[in-house]
Amino acid sequence: MMRTRPLKVALLGCGVVGSEVARIMTTQAADLAARIGAPVELVGVAVRRPDRVREGIAPGLVTTDATALVKRGDLDVVVEVIGGIEPARTLITTAFAHGASVVSANKALIAQDGAALYAAAEEHGKDLYYEAAVAGAIPLIRPLRESLAGDKVNRVLGIVNGTTNFILDKMDSTGAGYQEALDEATALGYAEADPTADVEGFDAAAKAAILAGIAFHTRVRLDDVHREGMTEVTASDFASAKEMGCTIKLLAICERAADGGSVTARVHPAMIPLTHPLASVRGAYNAVFVESDAAGQLMFYGPGAGGAPTASAVLGDLVAVCRNRLAGTTGPGESAYAALPVSPMGEVVTRYHISLDVADKPGVLAQVATVFAEHGVSIDTVRQQGKDGEASLVVVTHRASDAALDGTVDALRKLDTVRGVASIMRVEGE
Amino acid sequence: MMRTRPLKVALLGCGVVGSEVARIMTTQAADLAARIGAPVELVGVAVRRPDRVREGIAPGLVTTDATALVKRGDLDVVVEVIGGIEPARTLITTAFAHGASVVSANKALIAQDGAALYAAAEEHGKDLYYEAAVAGAIPLIRPLRESLAGDKVNRVLGIVNGTTNFILDKMDSTGAGYQEALDEATALGYAEADPTADVEGFDAAAKAAILAGIAFHTRVRLDDVHREGMTEVTASDFASAKEMGCTIKLLAICERAADGGSVTARVHPAMIPLTHPLASVRGAYNAVFVESDAAGQLMFYGPGAGGAPTASAVLGDLVAVCRNRLAGTTGPGESAYAALPVSPMGEVVTRYHISLDVADKPGVLAQVATVFAEHGVSIDTVRQQGKDGEASLVVVTHRASDAALDGTVDALRKLDTVRGVASIMRVEGE
Numbered sequence: 001m002m003r004t005r006p007l008k009v010a011l012l013g014c015g016v017v018g019s020e021v022a023r024i025m026t027t028q029a030a031d032l033a034a035r036i037g038a039p040v041e042l043v044g045v046a047v048r049r050p051d052r053v054r055e056g057i058a059p060g061l062v063t064t065d066a067t068a069l070v071k072r073g074d075l076d077v078v079v080e081v082i083g084g085i086e087p088a089r090t091l092i093t094t095a096f097a098h099g100a101s102v103v104s105a106n107k108a109l110i111a112q113d114g115a116a117l118y119a120a121a122e123e124h125g126k127d128l129y130y131e132a133a134v135a136g137a138i139p140l141i142r143p144l145r146e147s148l149a150g151d152k153v154n155r156v157l158g159i160v161n162g163t164t165n166f167i168l169d170k171m172d173s174t175g176a177g178y179q180e181a182l183d184e185a186t187a188l189g190y191a192e193a194d195p196t197a198d199v200e201g202f203d204a205a206a207k208a209a210i211l212a213g214i215a216f217h218t219r220v221r222l223d224d225v226h227r228e229g230m231t232e233v234t235a236s237d238f239a240s241a242k243e244m245g246c247t248i249k250l251l252a253i254c255e256r257a258a259d260g261g262s263v264t265a266r267v268h269p270a271m272i273p274l275t276h277p278l279a280s281v282r283g284a285y286n287a288v289f290v291e292s293d294a295a296g297q298l299m300f301y302g303p304g305a306g307g308a309p310t311a312s313a314v315l316g317d318l319v320a321v322c323r324n325r326l327a328g329t330t331g332p333g334e335s336a337y338a339a340l341p342v343s344p345m346g347e348v349v350t351r352y353h354i355s356l357d358v359a360d361k362p363g364v365l366a367q368v369a370t371v372f373a374e375h376g377v378s379i380d381t382v383r384q385q386g387k388d389g390e391a392s393l394v395v396v397t398h399r400a401s402d403a404a405l406d407g408t409v410d411a412l413r414k415l416d417t418v419r420g421v422a423s424i425m426r427v428e429g430e
Numbered sequence: 431m432m433r434t435r436p437l438k439v440a441l442l443g444c445g446v447v448g449s450e451v452a453r454i455m456t457t458q459a460a461d462l463a464a465r466i467g468a469p470v471e472l473v474g475v476a477v478r479r480p481d482r483v484r485e486g487i488a489p490g491l492v493t494t495d496a497t498a499l500v501k502r503g504d505l506d507v508v509v510e511v512i513g514g515i516e517p518a519r520t521l522i523t524t525a526f527a528h529g530a531s532v533v534s535a536n537k538a539l540i541a542q543d544g545a546a547l548y549a550a551a552e553e554h555g556k557d558l559y560y561e562a563a564v565a566g567a568i569p570l571i572r573p574l575r576e577s578l579a580g581d582k583v584n585r586v587l588g589i590v591n592g593t594t595n596f597i598l599d600k601m602d603s604t605g606a607g608y609q610e611a612l613d614e615a616t617a618l619g620y621a622e623a624d625p626t627a628d629v630e631g632f633d634a635a636a637k638a639a640i641l642a643g644i645a646f647h648t649r650v651r652l653d654d655v656h657r658e659g660m661t662e663v664t665a666s667d668f669a670s671a672k673e674m675g676c677t678i679k680l681l682a683i684c685e686r687a688a689d690g691g692s693v694t695a696r697v698h699p700a701m702i703p704l705t706h707p708l709a710s711v712r713g714a715y716n717a718v719f720v721e722s723d724a725a726g727q728l729m730f731y732g733p734g735a736g737g738a739p740t741a742s743a744v745l746g747d748l749v750a751v752c753r754n755r756l757a758g759t760t761g762p763g764e765s766a767y768a769a770l771p772v773s774p775m776g777e778v779v780t781r782y783h784i785s786l787d788v789a790d791k792p793g794v795l796a797q798v799a800t801v802f803a804e805h806g807v808s809i810d811t812v813r814q815q816g817k818d819g820e821a822s823l824v825v826v827t828h829r830a831s832d833a834a835l836d837g838t839v840d841a842l843r844k845l846d847t848v849r850g851v852a853s854i855m856r857v858e859g860e
Contacts, residue, residue: 020724024580024581024724028580028582031582031647031768032580034647034765034767034768035579035580035647035765035767131577137724137725137726137728138728139569139572139573139577139578139728142569142572142573142576142577143569143572143573143577146572146746146749146750147561147569147572147573147743147746148569148742148746149465149745149746149749149750150454150458150462150465150741150742150744150745150746150747150748150749151454151742151745151746152458152461217461217464217465277710277731280707280710292742293738293742294450294454294567294738294739294741294742294745295567295732295733295738295739295742295743296567296732296733296736296738296739297732297733298567298568298569298730298731298732299729299730299731299732300728300729300730300731301707301728301729301730301731302725302726302727302728302729303725303726303727306726308723308724308725308726309724309725309726311724312578312580312581312722312723312724312725313577313725314580315579315580315581315724316576316577316578316579316580316581317580318580319576319579319580320576320579323762327759327760328759329757329758329759330757332753335464335465337464337465338461338464
């Protein structure tokens with residue numbers, strides 16, 4: 001059964017992930033050949049800094065001319081682990097045009113240009129696989145687009161950024177503030193020198209767009225994803241969460257509306273009950289909770305980043321794409337037939353935990369309750385705490401739309417007796 | 431892109447799972463057609479009792495002649511949800527011979543005859559898919575054989591039987607004994623009238639054989655799986671587990687030996703630390719923990735049984751098989767190239783928690799410790815508790831082979847000062 005002519009693979013990028021891909025292709029060569037049905041050969045590695053020593057990679061394979069590499073014409077698969085939009089995008093479309101299928105780990109690019117890349121792949125009859133783009137090693141794209149292909153996914157609720165989960169977990173377990181926890185994450189290598197993409201939710205938003213697109217068979221653009229970072233989460237928020245029997249996680253949430261006619265995608269910090277499986281996801285781990293009509297509740301858990309875990313996902317795709325090449329076929333392409341409208345954040349319905357600083361005098365609660373009622377936001381519980389002439393009021397609502405909650409908060413700010421809105425946190429996973 | 435001639439599907443069995451498969455094929459017909467690229471049509475349903483009313487299934491489709499159904503010659507896919515060895519096996523091979531691919535949920539059959547069925551599928555160029563055979567709705571077979579195809583799996587540790595997990599969870603949370611917890615499971619419909627297959631570990635052993643085969647690319651027969659049931663787990667064992675910071679789960683464990691040259695598969699109750707992700711799997715849920723070289727630790731969690739969850743897995747396979755039919759190809763077949771030897775239980779290495787009833791007099795601990803030492807089993811901790819002239823001795827060992835532990839226990843039983851071996855429990859997941 002084994003074909004002897006090897007399948008030719010080019011690697012674009014040889015950093016933390018790429019070097020692991022190359023290493024495993026070498027050390028596991030016999031296993032990969034047996035599983036694919038033909039040997040795979042690494043025929044070129046495009047890098048920016050050719051002078052850096054790359055253990056285990058023959059120097060003759062290394063080139064700085066990525067364009068020439070993808071234009072060779074004899075490549076079976078191009079593995080793109082450069083990241084970012086350009087030159088990755090042009091290299092991928094060039095690879096398709098010159099006969100190669102593509103395995104990518106590039107969440108930013110897939111989130112922004114997935115539809116165009118799928119179109120290019122289809123035009124040339126090639127595969128585009130990107131399991132590694134979301135949640136690192138965790139098999140997630142394939143289960144969503146293949147295992148659940150006969151089911152109707154209603155919600156995807158995930159911790160898809162390890163850096164922020166490390167920080168929030170540290171704040172939860174030690175009582176540390178945001179900056180202190182971030183400093184520790186940076187010192188331990190869990191956060192980059194510029195942590196903006198992680199802590200402001202850009203990374204998670206890209207993954208949310210990809211997950212929502214696959215889950216709902218609908219194109220979801222990055223701009224469709226409502227995004228709030230987690231830099232303003234405080235130790236006091238964690239104390240409030242504990243009183244609720246909750247913790248706080250930065251969640252990527254993709255939901256089908258109750259009537260099934262539209263979807264939403266968003267990233268923000270949220271309280272989640274300690275009894276929810278996502279609450280116990282520690283450190284830099286990722287986990288994604290999927291709710292569907294028939295399967296019910298599923299969870300996928302594992303390392304969301306790192307060289308070897310991400311390489312595992314890349315190599316799983318590489319094996320699949322190579323098998324497809326040998327069979328003369330391609331795997332499932334883009335599935336966006338449902339084309340559901342993506343609703344704005346105002347239409348998202350959830351619960352809210354709101355802390356208000358108010359004057360400590362009679363009638364304040366009545367005023368506040370009236371504002372909630374006027375905006376159609378029903379109150380579940382209120383807790384009042386007095387302290388030296390000031391008081392805090394903690395309101396937990398029933399389910400209400402984000403627009404109604406926004407209107408409520410705007411009106412609360414205008415009350416003389418409300419000194420400030422200390423925090424607003426959504427409550428998810430109930 | 432849409433082909434208009436429908437793909438023809440026959441359903442063998444219309445019980446809890448089959449009726450859900452038929453229901454979803456009807457209610458989600460448009461989605462299934464869009465995802466496959468052609469409509470799917472249910473053309474026949476083989477049942478034993480044709481007089482039973484089957485909501486939503488046209489009476490004309492129902493037949494008691496399953497053999498004639500699979501011999502029609504125009505079927506694209508046969509969905510087998512009868513269970514058991516015969517007539518399922520003959521129907522499946524007949525289906526292949528008459529041109530159909532097969533989706534099965536039959537763990538007992540796949541565990542016993544998987545290799546022969548794969549061979550029959552390959553002979554006729556057809557697909558055999560069986561995601562639903564292990565852990566119900568949880569995508570597990572596809573992630574193991576596709577997502578992790580570029581990785582090296584070293585261990586699979588799973589809760590793959592919901593009935594026993596319900597019983598053990600109940601014993602853990604309420605302090606109930608085995609019989610009491612079983613009675614509740616039966617009353618709630620989680621246990622069958624004859625619970626033998628579940629509580630004696632036969633069901634889990636079939637799943638362990640399937641998982642080990644896929645994880646290690648090696649044929650693992652049902653006879654290769656060491657099996658111990660959980661009927662002898664007591665409330666006292668749970669008390670011991672709590673003292674260790676553990677709970678007790680019935681685990682299916684598939685391991686590659688440290689030297690990589692052999693594998694083992696086993697099912698037995700075991701203590702597992704409360705900090706392990708499997709420890710918090712409640713009720714009838716299933717979860718499977720996978721450890722691999724590159725990906726690290728992954729966990730897959732969800733409902734392990736039930737009509738709709740199992741149907742979700744069946745339909746995911748149905749979509750995949752239909753896509754393969756349209757593309758004129760087949761998915762990955764059996765992968766048993768590694769052909770590693772399966773070692774007997776004696777070679778399994780793990781830790782043990784042993785409770786001994788001993789005479790309450792000086793020198794007993796020294797005698798007991800000598801026996802462990804003579805058999806090369808190193809002791810981690812010992813706890814001695816006196817009570818009215820009798821005493822109990824709780825020994826937790828370091829890692830040792832099952833054979834060495836067996837020898838130790840045999841020798842301990844021969845000591846005059848050892849009145850009895852109250853319990854032996856393995857400690858896993860550390």
